[in-house]
Amino acid sequence: MALRLYTYWRSSAAYRVRIALALKGLAYESAPRHLLRGGGEQRSAGYLATNPQGLVPALEHDGHVVTQSLAICEYLDEIHPQPALLPADPRGRAAVRAMALAVACDIHPLNNLSVLKYLRGELGQSDAAVARWSRHWIDRGFAALEQLVARNSADGRHCYGSSVTLADVFLVPQVVNARRVELDLSPYPRLAAVAVHLESLPAFRAARPEAQPDAE
Ligand SMILES: N[C@@H](CCC(=O)N[C@@H](CS)C(=O)NCC(=O)O)C(=O)O
Numbered sequence: 001m002a003l004r005l006y007t008y009w010r011s012s013a014a015y016r017v018r019i020a021l022a023l024k025g026l027a028y029e030s031a032p033r034h035l036l037r038g039g040g041e042q043r044s045a046g047y048l049a050t051n052p053q054g055l056v057p058a059l060e061h062d063g064h065v066v067t068q069s070l071a072i073c074e075y076l077d078e079i080h081p082q083p084a085l086l087p088a089d090p091r092g093r094a095a096v097r098a099m100a101l102a103v104a105c106d107i108h109p110l111n112n113l114s115v116l117k118y119l120r121g122e123l124g125q126s127d128a129a130v131a132r133w134s135r136h137w138i139d140r141g142f143a144a145l146e147q148l149v150a151r152n153s154a155d156g157r158h159c160y161g162s163s164v165t166l167a168d169v170f171l172v173p174q175v176v177n178a179r180r181v182e183l184d185l186s187p188y189p190r191l192a193a194v195a196v197h198l199e200s201l202p203a204f205r206a207a208r209p210e211a212q213p214d215a216e
Contacts, residue, residue, distance in 0.1 A: 003027070005028050012176065013069040015172075016170055017059060020166075022204075034214070035056070053067060086166060087161065098148070102144060102145055138183050139187075142188045145171070149191060156190065157197035158197075171194060
């Protein structure tokens with residue numbers, strides 16, 4: 001199986017997919033697209049032909065392209081079911097997807113590069129105001145996730161149950177982003193404890209931004 005991942009070391013959406021690939025022990029070719037250089041390589045005609053959204057990640061599997069990190073992670077889970085990233089029962093699957101989606105749909109999009117660039121450029125906001133914006137939306141999302149993890153974690157080391165699921169795969173990159181904008185994590189002791197445990201696991205370590213070939 002030939003896999004190529006369009007990625008960027010600091011992209012938290014690509015980080016999710018790198019974690020899923022590592023958990024499943026799948027080798028892949030890393031195809032970095034620099035999100036800042038020359039106005040952003042993700043906007044080049046060549047890359048737009050791969051992903052018309054002009055976003056990373058995109059995964060090419062034997063020439064077939066899958067976009068959107070959640071769709072990619074679920075695709076990987078379906079073509080390579082072990083270890084499973086979703087629980088077997090419908091309620092468990094829904095709970096895990098709800099936590100992953102809280103990150104993917106409700107926190108991360110408000111902190112995406114093009115959104116922050118628009119705030120800084122067209123809306124003339126300062127770096128400090130933009131950082132404040134980021135912290136505000138992460139705080140709001142983390143407050144809810146803290147409750148969801150309290151409800152769903154069985155061991156205080158995973159978002160759901162006592163093994164790694166997609167909720168964990170999505171949480172860790174968001175926590176790393178939160179640290180980058182110097183968000184105080186002390187109101188979220190459960191999220192912090194889960195992240196510390198997960199970040200010690202080999203698959204999460206291999207996927208971290210600093211470990212990527214394009215890391216600066
Ligand atoms: N919902 C998408 C989000 C992808 C996304 O926003 N990627 C960011 C990097 S984390 C990106 O490519 N940003 C480039 C830009 O905004 O121009 C997913 O989960 O894959």
